[in-house]
Amino acid sequence: MADALLRIEGLTKRFGGVVASDNVTLDVTAGELHAIIGPNGAGKTTLICQLAGEIAPNTGRIHFGGRDITALPVYARSALGLARSFQITSLFPDFTALDNVALAVQAHAGHSFEFWHDARRDPALRDPARASLERVGLAARADVMVSNLSHGEHRQLELAMALATKPRMLLLDEPMAGLGPEESIRVVKLLRELKSDLTILLIEHDMEAVFALADRISVLVYGRVIATGEPAAIRANAEVRQAYLGEQEAVTVPGAGHG
Amino acid sequence: MIDWRNLSADWLDARKLASNPPNLRNAFVIALLAILALLPIYSALTGNYFLVTLFTRILILALAAVSLNLIMGFGGMVSFGHAAYLGIGGYVVGILAKEGINSGFVQWPLALIVSGLFALGVGALCLRTRGVYFIMITLAFAQMVYYVAIGLDRYGGDDGLTINKRSQFIDAVNLSNKTVFYYVCFALLLAVVYLVWRLVNSRFGLVIQGARSNDRRMRAIGFPTFRYKLVCFVIAGVLCGLSGVLLANHTSFISPAMMQWTRSGDLIVMAVLGGMGSVFGPVVGAVAFLLLEEVLSSVTEYSGIILGPMLLGVVLFARGGIDGILKDHSRG
Ligand SMILES: Nc1ncnc2c1ncn2[C@@H]1O[C@H](COP(=O)(O)OP(=O)(O)OP(=O)(O)O)[C@@H](O)[C@H]1O
Ligand SMILES: [Mg+2]
Numbered sequence: 199m200a201d202a203l204l205r206i207e208g209l210t211k212r213f214g215g216v217v218a219s220d221n222v223t224l225d226v227t228a229g230e231l232h233a234i235i236g237p238n239g240a241g242k243t244t245l246i247c248q249l250a251g252e253i254a255p256n257t258g259r260i261h262f263g264g265r266d267i268t269a270l271p272v273y274a275r276s277a278l279g280l281a282r283s284f285q286i287t288s289l290f291p292d293f294t295a296l297d298n299v300a301l302a303v304q305a306h307a308g309h310s311f312e313f314w315h316d317a318r319r320d321p322a323l324r325d326p327a328r329a330s331l332e333r334v335g336l337a338a339r340a341d342v343m344v345s346n347l348s349h350g351e352h353r354q355l356e357l358a359m360a361l362a363t364k365p366r367m368l369l370l371d372e373p374m375a376g377l378g379p380e381e382s383i384r385v386v387k388l389l390r391e392l393k394s395d396l397t398i399l400l401i402e403h404d405m406e407a408v409f410a411l412a413d414r415i416s417v418l419v420y421g422r423v424i425a426t427g428e429p430a431a432i433r434a435n436a437e438v439r440q441a442y443l444g445e446q447e448a449v450t451v452p453g454a455g456h457g
Numbered sequence: 458m459i460d461w462r463n464l465s466a467d468w469l470d471a472r473k474l475a476s477n478p479p480n481l482r483n484a485f486v487i488a489l490l491a492i493l494a495l496l497p498i499y500s501a502l503t504g505n506y507f508l509v510t511l512f513t514r515i516l517i518l519a520l521a522a523v524s525l526n527l528i529m530g531f532g533g534m535v536s537f538g539h540a541a542y543l544g545i546g547g548y549v550v551g552i553l554a555k556e557g558i559n560s561g562f563v564q565w566p567l568a569l570i571v572s573g574l575f576a577l578g579v580g581a582l583c584l585r586t587r588g589v590y591f592i593m594i595t596l597a598f599a600q601m602v603y604y605v606a607i608g609l610d611r612y613g614g615d616d617g618l619t620i621n622k623r624s625q626f627i628d629a630v631n632l633s634n635k636t637v638f639y640y641v642c643f644a645l646l647l648a649v650v651y652l653v654w655r656l657v658n659s660r661f662g663l664v665i666q667g668a669r670s671n672d673r674r675m676r677a678i679g680f681p682t683f684r685y686k687l688v689c690f691v692i693a694g695v696l697c698g699l700s701g702v703l704l705a706n707h708t709s710f711i712s713p714a715m716m717q718w719t720r721s722g723d724l725i726v727m728a729v730l731g732g733m734g735s736v737f738g739p740v741v742g743a744v745a746f747l748l749l750e751e752v753l754s755s756v757t758e759y760s761g762i763i764l765g766p767m768l769l770g771v772v773l774f775a776r777g778g779i780d781g782i783l784k785d786h787s788r789g
Pocket of ligand 1: 213217236239240241242
């Protein structure tokens, strides 16, 4: 496919005896929202970590925007426009929400070997950061310390930070994990808006959200992609039903936490 | 765990000073600065020159503690070998003096450059490690320098070397004059505090603080954190090298003892005691620590028996150090 923005070829990652990624081959087309579903421990997070550059695969290649990024460090991939959010919230707890997002803006505003001017009063950083907070609905909490924000707010902030890097592609690792129904609806709405400007790889256990949002879905089981296709096809796929969707009924009880 | 909350370094924030009613913390800083500024005058009036000598030493080590706190408090890089830069700065001055080069215009820049290069080498290796390993490797490098100094027979080896002449600048700045030297140290300390304060609030400073808070996330949002931390490590090394230059001039003597590991420990204690959350905290810590040490050592040989538990108390009950205590009392 010529217009694949992200192209994963034969990615394999072993942790001792566990094969977390088993010859994963996958294309994400520019502009699509591609969801990855799969049971706990299927290797979804491990896949994201390899795409982001935190974990080096044993074999396989990753191409982004036509470029082989398999050997690039994390920050260089971010510079190319690949942004991720974390399943387990990863923020700067001793800074305010606005500081957090402003750092993400700063990371993509040239080098930071600037030693003199107060970065917290720099509109070139603060204004886009505020806009990003606004977008996820956190504007009113801009000056609150992250350690004093709620879990739902942390999840929103995760998204705001990823967005603030002005990415071409978002890698979202369960952005709705642990959110209440109202907060989930808000995130679904946001993702729907983002879909028009961004390519998104979405990992999510909330099947309602996944089937509502995804252009295509890949199913990962024991590190292997057992099916890729449009939502209707995945829903109808017998192997998927057996391997995953059937047992998922029990898992998606509201409030059932995972990971 | 250390409490990293008070990051804003607002000890020196003029805006806050102007907008807030005077509080205990600001009053304390202003009082301390006033005392430090007027001390030589008091000494001249009373003829007590010992005070000037003692406080010159305090100012110099305060500068070293401020430089350590830049990497430790703001960058989360706990260096247990920071005294090495005191030694390096001092030895460059001492060696040059011994070889007949007394010009401060040569000695000082060279001392800072050598300190910076050493920091660059140490940092390039240490910053690939974390936590206890980082602490141990910085200590190991400092010990290496310590033993190298012992091996320098030409420069006194274990016994050290007396410096016959303090660094020579223009006639107007005669460092051999105790009062002049005191004010040079005071001015340099203030300049360094101001510089570090600007730095920690700049883009660079936020990267350093972000890397301390969550290095993984910093890289994920696109920062090559290693190079920023390395530059910060070098800046701290250079600043501490300056402290070493001053120390050698102050005592007119260099010896390996300048960079004994216990000295590195003392610098950490000063920063923790004063408060790592602010730029000025370590100055308070240095004054408190060295004054206590002075007083206690005149009473007992074992000042550590009292200083140790005190420090433990600070770490356990007042995590922000003296600065933190003052800040808490300033809120009400
Ligand atoms: N660093 C690691 N070391 C060893 N094993 C690991 C490591 N990271 C993940 N694994 C294993 O790899 C497998 C895949 O884990 P991963 O976290 O990618 O699953 P996941 O699909 O994200 O699960 P969840 O839905 O619970 O988030 C699991 O069996 C896990 O135990
Ligand atoms: Mg996961």
